Amino acid sequence: MIDKIDKKIIDILMEDSRVTNVQIAQKIKRSESTVRQRMSKLVEKGIIKKFSIMINPIAFGYNTEAFVGINTNPSKLLKVIKSLKKIKDIVSISTTTGDYMILCEIWAEDGVHLSDIVDKIEDIDGVLEILPSIIQEKHKE
Secondary structure, X not given: OOOHHHHHHHHHHHHOOOOOHHHHHHHHOOOHHHHHHHHHXXXXXXXXXXXXXXXXXXXXXXXXXXXXXXXXXXXXXXHHHHHHOOOOOEEEEEEOOOOOOEEEEEEEOOHHHHHHHHHHHHOOOOEEEEEEEEOOOOOOO
């Protein structure tokens, strides 16, 4: 588990992963070495899985973002996921307990490109149903 200090460190990093250990230390009123040690432990324990950036898809020419729900033949679920991983424009793949067995986030250049990606998904052996939903506006990331 994590304590209040670890939680503060994580909150700061989630806001801006470029912040330095010194800046974190100043914000939480602890020494830089304390921050460094705690961050190392958070990484070792797998609480922090990686330090990352969030990009603007539009800057890369992706003007259409969509969530795509996919239902599969249950016996082919893992094979479908393996095939989905090979499609470069799928940026995340999750299995769910909701309306779909799999939920993917896709970045596409436009509606035509999204249709092409959906066609690729449709061709995967074991896919039974595809339900795309185009994202109109994100309110929180």
